[in-house]
Amino acid sequence: MRSRLDFQPKLVSALKNYSKEKFVADLMAGIIVGIVALPLAIAFGIASGVSPEKGLVTAIIGGFIVSFLGGSNIQIGGPTGAFIVIVYGIIQNFGLEGLAIATVIAGVILILMGFLKLGTVIKFIPYPIVVGFTSGIALTIFTTQMKDLFGLDIEKVPADFISKWIVYFQHIETVDFASALIGIASIVVIVLTPKISKKIPGSLVAIILMTVIVYIMRNYFGVSGIETIGDRFTINASLPEPNTITFDMTTINLLLPSAFTIAMLGAIESLLSATVADGVTGDKHNSNTELIAQGAANIVSPIFGGIPVTGAIARTMTNINNGGRTPVAGIIHAIVLLLILLFLGPLTKHIPMSCLAGVLVIVSYNMSDWRTFRSLMKNPKSDVSVLLVTFFLTVIFDLTIAIEVGLLIAMFLFMKRVAETTQVSVVKNQIDLSDEGEFHHDEEVLSLPKGVEVYEINGPFFFGIANKFDGVMHSIGDKPKLRIIRMRKVPFMDSTGLHNLESFYRLSTAENIQIILSGVNEHVRELLIKSGFDQKIGKENICSNISEAIKKAEEAVKG
Numbered sequence: 001m002r003s004r005l006d007f008q009p010k011l012v013s014a015l016k017n018y019s020k021e022k023f024v025a026d027l028m029a030g031i032i033v034g035i036v037a038l039p040l041a042i043a044f045g046i047a048s049g050v051s052p053e054k055g056l057v058t059a060i061i062g063g064f065i066v067s068f069l070g071g072s073n074i075q076i077g078g079p080t081g082a083f084i085v086i087v088y089g090i091i092q093n094f095g096l097e098g099l100a101i102a103t104v105i106a107g108v109i110l111i112l113m114g115f116l117k118l119g120t121v122i123k124f125i126p127y128p129i130v131v132g133f134t135s136g137i138a139l140t141i142f143t144t145q146m147k148d149l150f151g152l153d154i155e156k157v158p159a160d161f162i163s164k165w166i167v168y169f170q171h172i173e174t175v176d177f178a179s180a181l182i183g184i185a186s187i188v189v190i191v192l193t194p195k196i197s198k199k200i201p202g203s204l205v206a207i208i209l210m211t212v213i214v215y216i217m218r219n220y221f222g223v224s225g226i227e228t229i230g231d232r233f234t235i236n237a238s239l240p241e242p243n244t245i246t247f248d249m250t251t252i253n254l255l256l257p258s259a260f261t262i263a264m265l266g267a268i269e270s271l272l273s274a275t276v277a278d279g280v281t282g283d284k285h286n287s288n289t290e291l292i293a294q295g296a297a298n299i300v301s302p303i304f305g306g307i308p309v310t311g312a313i314a315r316t317m318t319n320i321n322n323g324g325r326t327p328v329a330g331i332i333h334a335i336v337l338l339l340i341l342l343f344l345g346p347l348t349k350h351i352p353m354s355c356l357a358g359v360l361v362i363v364s365y366n367m368s369d370w371r372t373f374r375s376l377m378k379n380p381k382s383d384v385s386v387l388l389v390t391f392f393l394t395v396i397f398d399l400t401i402a403i404e405v406g407l408l409i410a411m412f413l414f415m416k417r418v419a420e421t422t423q424v425s426v427v428k429n430q431i432d433l434s435d436e437g438e439f440h441h442d443e444e445v446l447s448l449p450k451g452v453e454v455y456e457i458n459g460p461f462f463f464g465i466a467n468k469f470d471g472v473m474h475s476i477g478d479k480p481k482l483r484i485i486r487m488r489k490v491p492f493m494d495s496t497g498l499h500n501l502e503s504f505y506r507l508s509t510a511e512n513i514q515i516i517l518s519g520v521n522e523h524v525r526e527l528l529i530k531s532g533f534d535q536k537i538g539k540e541n542i543c544s545n546i547s548e549a550i551k552k553a554e555e556a557v558k559g
Contacts, residue, residue, distance in 0.1 A: 006117055006288040008258075010073045014326035022326060023176030030332025033076055036201040036318050037063070038340055039332060040363070041354045042229075042348060044079040045307065048087040049142060050096070052348055053341060054305050055079050057240060065297040067330025071289030072274040074281060076315040076330050079296055081363045082269050083262070083308045085140045086399045090258050092159060098255055100245050100280030100302035104253065105259035110267060110295030119287025122267045126414075128379070128387035129406040130268060131372055136394025136402060138368035141360055149357035151179025151225060161395050176225045178217070179354040182210050186358030201318075203359045206372070210355040214278045229356075238343025239338070242303045248536025261400040262298070264407075269530050270294050270311030277316050281325070382413050422459025431546060446546065451481035452506055452545075452553045454518075458489045461497035461524075475493045478512060484549050488519025493527055505537060514556055517542045518549035 037059050045055020059078035066077025092097045115117070143161060147154055148529050153174035158164050186206040193202030217223040231234070274285040274290050291309075294500075297309040375385050386409050393402035431446045431454060448454065485501070505515050520542055521529070528534045534542060543549040 004184060004494070005115060006119075006193035006286065007114070007292050008071065008286055008289050009069050009293070009327075010071055010286070010289075011068055011327040014073060014328070018326070018328075023328065025323040026326055026329040027332055029319050029322040029329040031336055032199070032322045033315055033324065033329065033333040034324055034336025034340070037076070037078060037312075037315055037337060038464075039201075039203040039207045039356070040312075040315070041079055042351070043359045043363070044081060044084060044234075046229070046353075046356060047081075047084045047360055048079070049091040049143065050087075050305075053236050053240075053345060054307060056300050056337055056341045056345075058309060059305050060239075060334050060341065061304055061361050062297040063337070064331055064369055065300060066270075066293050066309065066311065067327040067334070069289070069293035069296055070327060071291075071293065071329075072277060072311070073283055073285070074277050074316060074319050074324055074329070074391050074525030075270070075274050075285070075290065075311045075327075076319050076333060077270070077294070077309050078107070078312050078315065079307050080269060080310055080312050080366055081141055081360070082137050082265055082310070083143070085137055085394075086258065086261055086265065087143070087307050087486065089159070089398065090255070094251075095254060095307075096230050098247070098251065099307065100243070100305075101247060101251055102255040102259040102262060103298050103302040103306075103308050104245060104247075105255065106262035106266065106294045106308065107295045107298030107300075109259065109263035109290050110235075110298060112295075112438075113263070114291035114295060116287045117288050119267075119271065119289075122271050122287070122291075125407070126270060126386060126410045127382070128376055128383045129390050129403075129410055130272065131369060131376055132387045132390025132406060133265075133394045133399060133402050134372050135368050135370070136391045137399065138364040139395050141367070142364040145364070147234055147358040148227070148353040149180065149183040149361065151176025151183075151227065151354060159458070165471055171267060178223055179352070180212060182352050183354035183358045183361075186210050186355040187361055190359065190362045199322075201421065204360070206358065207351055207355055208447060210352055211350050214352045214355075215350050219523035227353045228349060229351045229353065232353065234344055236525050237341060237343075239341070239420050242297045243305065245302065257400050257404075258273045261403055264403055266294055266298065266308060266310040267291055273311035273313040274442050276313060277320060280317070280320055377515050386410055386413065417463075418460055422457070422461070425456050426456070427454040427456065446550055448550065449557045450481075451557055452484065452550070453480040453482075453487055456486040456489070460492055461487070461490045461501075462494040477530045479513060482514045482516065482553050483508060483552060484517045484518050484546070485517045485546045486546060486549075487524060488521075490524055490547070493522070493524045496531065498527060498531055502531075502536070504535060505533075515541065516549050516552055516556075518546050519544070 041055040041059040042052040043053050045058065062077045063357055064077070066075060070077070085101060090102055113122070140161065143164050144153065147157055151303065152168065152171050154167060154171050182383055189206040189209060193200060193205050214226050214228065218226065270290055271287050271414070274287070276382055277283070294310060301307070301309050339507035371385070377384055383511055386406060389409060390402050390406035393405055427448070431448070508515050515537055517537065528542065541552070543552060
């Protein structure tokens, strides 16, 4: 059962040989990651359109489940910047209840993907797509933070990218210089902190420092223009009660595209994070188990008011750099955040919004990966087109559309490339075996009997190549007595390829032309047997190699 479902949480194997030394290392890493995650969870929660404690709840519950059930030893789960755009859009259109429904559906999709062992397939999503929508999300996040960063007096910011910037420039005279100063100072602190100490997270230093400064300015110098979290939200310093989520088919149908986007985004980001972590530690994660864990986290998180969960690359790398090597570190990180929420939660109301905006500006910069974007622009035109289409659709329209269109373009380009590599050739006189590794006769050249033709398919025989096969067959002027279809280089065949082969056999039989198949591999043979085609053509006419096929053709022609 275990191997069939491919669900093997790393925590189980990690605890078998666990030691005090490993626990101390995991404890230190977990505490540091929890501290690093604090400002990010709050910032991602607010930017997504929910209250700050909802971001913390997501990191606590999601982080715990991902580490408890996940397929990676060092993955840290929680809210990430990638979800800000899609979550904010869902809340605007369907409210918090709609977000909860979409997230649960996404969780179910992720679990199904894990059960169906699609974890390895997700890794093969073209890199230009990943970079395109990641860079697009980064620019979108940067754009959403301008109001808070500069303290602009705007009642309602438009949803779309272009309208946002138009409104920003229209209200440029409403800039609050104190807020802008705090925001820019936060960015400077975050950038400079690693130059002093790489152990201390710059975002935490910025939040503590700017919160103290703003508190003093507001209470002792009468500066009232700087907005804080407490001015916008009421902080509830406790774990929320579980909510009942009501489903109906109308809502499910409306939210399914958004849920699919959350699932795909979560799958890609979590597996990308786990793969990067493997490259650093030399470990190997189980992608299907990881998807199941991510799915479970996204089903449970919204029940407590949380937002979507995925693997967080920055926090995972922090975990690695501070000695975390088992899922225990991720569990400790969740416990640390829970303690902070329960005992220090009320203090978060003093954090200035412009400081959080500064944190997210740095997040968007790091997320943009502009150097990679620039280098991909030198790639073939097909890759550049996928990159740019995904990027501009993400920025100007919608992340859901961007992912769907990007995947469609990538699939069409992939099929085009595969179809271009598959060739169909015709041989009428003799076959040279000297460079093929087929020595079933003493001779290196096999002569074809009169009236026998060999058609060789070199590559996958699927719907993208089936028409090419038909075209070659119909271009042949004369009619032989027997046709050998050589399939030794056909790794797989789909239903369209099978349909074309059956149609070709039917037309040939109507013209009294016999068909023999040669070099059929095991997978293609199974398809022929399941479809019953082996009964139509005759099992004796499916030969293992070309020598056997030509021998049978000689007998058939003479007979």
